[in-house]
Amino acid sequence: MNNFINEDKIFDILEQAQSPSTQRVETIINKSLELKGLDPVESAILLNCEEKVILDRVFETAKQIKDSIYGNRLVLFAPLYLSDRCVNNCLYCGFRRENLRAETRILNVHEIREETRALISQGHKRLLIVAAEDTGVNIDYLQDAIKTVYDTKEGNGGIRRVNINVAPMEVIDFKRLKNTGIGTYQSFQETYHRETYKQMHTSGPKSDYLKRLYACDLAQRAGIDDIGIGALFGLYNFKFEVLALLYHAMHLEKEFGVGPHTISVPRIEPADGSDIASYPPCPVSDSDLKKIIAVLRLAVPYTGIILSTRENAVLRNELIYLGVSQISAGSKTLPGSYSSNKKADGQFSISDERSLSDVIEEIATRGFIPSFCTSCYRTGRTGESFMDLAKPGEIKDFCQPNALLTFEEYLLDYNPKLAGKMKDLISSEISKISDPKVRQIASGKMKSLKQGKRDLYF
Numbered sequence: 129m130n131n132f133i134n135e136d137k138i139f140d141i142l143e144q145a146q147s148p149s150t151q152r153v154e155t156i157i158n159k160s161l162e163l164k165g166l167d168p169v170e171s172a173i174l175l176n177c178e179e180k181v182i183l184d185r186v187f188e189t190a191k192q193i194k195d196s197i198y199g200n201r202l203v204l205f206a207p208l209y210l211s212d213r214c215v216n217n218c219l220y221c222g223f224r225r226e227n228l229r230a231e232t233r234i235l236n237v238h239e240i241r242e243e244t245r246a247l248i249s250q251g252h253k254r255l256l257i258v259a260a261e262d263t264g265v266n267i268d269y270l271q272d273a274i275k276t277v278y279d280t281k282e283g284n285g286g287i288r289r290v291n292i293n294v295a296p297m298e299v300i301d302f303k304r305l306k307n308t309g310i311g312t313y314q315s316f317q318e319t320y321h322r323e324t325y326k327q328m329h330t331s332g333p334k335s336d337y338l339k340r341l342y343a344c345d346l347a348q349r350a351g352i353d354d355i356g357i358g359a360l361f362g363l364y365n366f367k368f369e370v371l372a373l374l375y376h377a378m379h380l381e382k383e384f385g386v387g388p389h390t391i392s393v394p395r396i397e398p399a400d401g402s403d404i405a406s407y408p409p410c411p412v413s414d415s416d417l418k419k420i421i422a423v424l425r426l427a428v429p430y431t432g433i434i435l436s437t438r439e440n441a442v443l444r445n446e447l448i449y450l451g452v453s454q455i456s457a458g459s460k461t462l463p464g465s466y467s468s469n470k471k472a473d474g475q476f477s478i479s480d481e482r483s484l485s486d487v488i489e490e491i492a493t494r495g496f497i498p499s500f501c502t503s504c505y506r507t508g509r510t511g512e513s514f515m516d517l518a519k520p521g522e523i524k525d526f527c528q529p530n531a532l533l534t535f536e537e538y539l540l541d542y543n544p545k546l547a548g549k550m551k552d553l554i555s556s557e558i559s560k561i562s563d564p565k566v567r568q569i570a571s572g573k574m575k576s577l578k579q580g581k582r583d584l585y586f
Contacts, residue, residue: 129338132379133320138168138371144166145172153182157189160426163196163521168371171427175367176498183419190422190451193429199524200557201499201531203289203432203454204484205254206247209463210235210273214260216332218318218420219394219402219404220360222461223260225332227401234264240276240551246466248282250458250484253500253541254289256314258461261295261333268306270294274308284541284582289502292345292358293335296343302350303337311505312389314356317342319363320372326362328404342378349383353511355380356434358392362408366416370423377428386511390432393420397438398477414443418450425451430518437480441490448496457487485543492535492550497557499531500538525563529570530585532557536577537584 156170165570166174174186178279212425214223221227242491249253255277261264270292277287293314305313319325320339329335344355357376359369397414400406412420417439423527424433429583436450437459445454459478460466488498503526504514517523532554539547558574561567568586572585 129342131321131322131338131341133341133372133375135321135368138368138375140445141172141371142176142367145169145176145395146419147539148174148176153177153240154185157185157426160189160193160429160438163193163429163519166397166414166427168374170349171374171423171584172367172371174423175370177419182421184562187418187450190425190583191449194199194433194453196520197429197524198432199497199531200452200495201497201501201524201527202448203254203450203499203501203531204457204488206250206252206253206484207258207293207456207459207461208240208243208247208258208277209461209464210240210259211265212260212463213262213264214332215263216261216334217330218316218332219328220363220399220402220408221405222399224402225586233429233463233581234259234262234269235273235274236259237276239464240273241280243464244277244280244287245282246257246270248285248287251500251538252458252484253287253392254283254291255287255500256456257290257292257294259294262562265294265298267301271308274310278309282441287293288390288583289505296339296346298527302347302352303570306350306352308435309500310352311507312346312354314351314354314358314390314392315340315347316358316360316392316394317341317376319373320359320369320376321364321403324364324409326373337506341376343480344388345383345399348380348386353384353386354390354505354514355386356390358390358394358434359456360394361412361417362396362410363418364410366410366420370420372425374427377431386515387428388453389510390434391424391428392434392436393417393424394436394438403511405487417443418447420453421447422450425553430515439476440464440479441482445490445494445544448494455491457482458484458493485546488543489546492546496551497528497531497553498535498538499527500534501527501530501585503530504586525566526586527558529561529566529573532570532586533573533577536574537582542579567576
């Protein structure tokens with residue numbers, strides 16, 4: 129396997145992109161509004177901008193692009209950790225093998241069912257399954273876990289889509305994983321800088337840089353056409369990591385005709401037993417993180433940008449205006465902690481401890497539509513079909529009405545107190561649906577929800 133991340137080329141681009149003219153920057157920003165993306169050189173120029181006036185223009189453009197493609201909806205999900213027993217020794221992780229703790233565990237079927245019930249009872253419809261790498265977390269176990277999640281019901285609720293972040297596997301096992309009905313497969317390179325990667329991953333299967341780098345290729349070859357990539361910002365220079373993410377996206381486009389369905393932007397947070405996590409080698413400031421998100425939105429306009437609860441509530445409320453399209457809420461990163469309500473540290477420290485209902489009320493009062501939509505996965509709008517709609521900005525014709533339907537369903541079943549406050553917002557958003565036929569059908573589906581029907585979508 130070849131390394132498609134050319135480090136020397138990235139360093140040269142960053143060096144040559146310094147001190148660009150205002151005219152050059154404006155040209156790049158205007159180009160981004162065509163929704164065709166930016167190349168690494170253009171992205172590097174924006175990453176090197178420091179003037180507030182220019183950055184504000186980049187930030188405004190990021191929001192405009194996100195709204196053009198996805199509208200004002202924000203997709204909500206929660207991570208479900210199946211295990212914290214790991215064979216790897218990643219220096220930044222609370223689950224690393226050498227971080228000796230009194231107890232590690234791999235959830236059994238009963239425990240997975242209880243965790244799922246706890247999440248459903250909050251109103252969640254979308255989960256991201258996360259599991260540490262261990263021989264006990266094999267494809268047989270994952271198949272059983274995913275089936276358990278889908279089979280679990282609580283009142284009117286159930287999980288409609290499971291996305292998954294687990295260790296790379298062989299194509300034959302990825303095919304079995306696809307057959308469980310997952311949505312997106314995530315694999316984060318953590319850092320694309322090879323020497324830093326070696327320093328951070330001292331032992332275990334994850335220490336193989338190229339195996340990690342090609343995990344998404346193997347998943348694609350197995351037929352999983354929605355892929356999520358990401359970097360753990362703080363391990364190495366953030367500008368390098370952003371360009372490497374772009375080259376990874378370009379590689380997937382070249383090889384499979386489909387870029388990443390999502391890009392995640394986690395920033396390193398303190399983790400129990402990890403000095404690296406408490407004192408990251410390359411700290412990323414709040415302003416740096418804003419720039420990362422905005423530039424990624426301009427450069428890869430079609431992708432979903434995911435923001436986790438690693439960031440505090442105040443900052444998250446700012447970042448959702450810069451191009452973020454998916455956020456986790458009410459997260460816990462220790463296996464078994466939803467049903468037991470444990471406050472113990474998990475894989476990393478949670479900074480936004482708001483409940484799902486608090487997050488929903490906050491973003492809705494800011495004019496965003498909370499969405500639990502899973503219709504694309506269930507109607508075949510995945511991979512190339514999804515991209516054909518997302519790239520020209522047509523996917524929001526589905527996103528907006530589906531977001532409103534899932535929001536109304538959430539209010540009816542889990543938050544009737546908030547429902548009264550949201551009537552005007554929902555009515556206003558329905559009136560904004562441009563297609564009269566879709567608007568009429570959406571209004572009809574809203575009435576059906578009030579009459580007790582559920583899981584209605586376009």
